[in-house]
Amino acid sequence: MDTIGLFYGSFFGNTERAAGEIKRALERIADVTVDVINIGKVKAEAMLVYERLILGISTWDIGQWQYEWDAKRKAIEKMNFSGRRVALFGLGDQAAYASTFQDAMGQLARLVRARGAVLVGAWPADGYAHDASDAIEDGMFLGLALDNDNQAHLTASRIAAWTRQIAVEFGLRLRAPEDAQVVAR
Ligand SMILES: Cc1cc2nc3c(=O)[nH]c(=O)nc-3n(C[C@H](O)[C@H](O)[C@H](O)COP(=O)(O)O)c2cc1C
Known part of the structure; x- marks a missing residue:
């Protein structure tokens, strides 16, 4: 079975909750184990144990x-x-921080790419109402953009669609096509 390392950092718990939801969604649709790890509790080098992150x-x-x-x-x-x-x-938070929406995700993405990583999981920028973001390249977010301050009602469906996308882009074995459909709805 494949293993993915999911590393997160979270102050109020929003990113931590999303991490758990992504793990559950991915393990439901694909033959994979997702190790969820708080980046604050390990050395950065712990990431290199995994080929998929x-x-x-x-x-x-x-x-x-x-x-x-x-x-x-x-x-x-x-x-x-x-x-x-x-x-x-x-x-x-695309409303209160409309000019710096998701900047950290964009900067981290560019850094790991500059250090040799291949990025997967680009996400359409439609459906958000921010002014500027360091996380957008060629009209796409460099990863999944979640906003629990303004669009919490969209988080579950965004995670379901994105996990199906990255399962394919990671080359994971899907349990069954119909399972993937159910999760995506
Ligand atoms: C003081 C403060 C500054 C913030 N700055 C930004 C920002 O520049 N860009 C952004 O997209 N969100 C910003 N946010 C929103 C947080 O990223 C958002 O609430 C997020 O869900 C927090 O996730 P966490 O609990 O996992 O840390 C800010 C929030 C606070 C309270």
């Missing part, structure tokens, strides 16, 4: 990285992610 980060203090992730930034800048596929998800 999911990284979850919230944006704080107007465009800054969530604190536990920020503490790992210098270590990540020296790491080599070659041969690794990485999907990201972020938590943010």
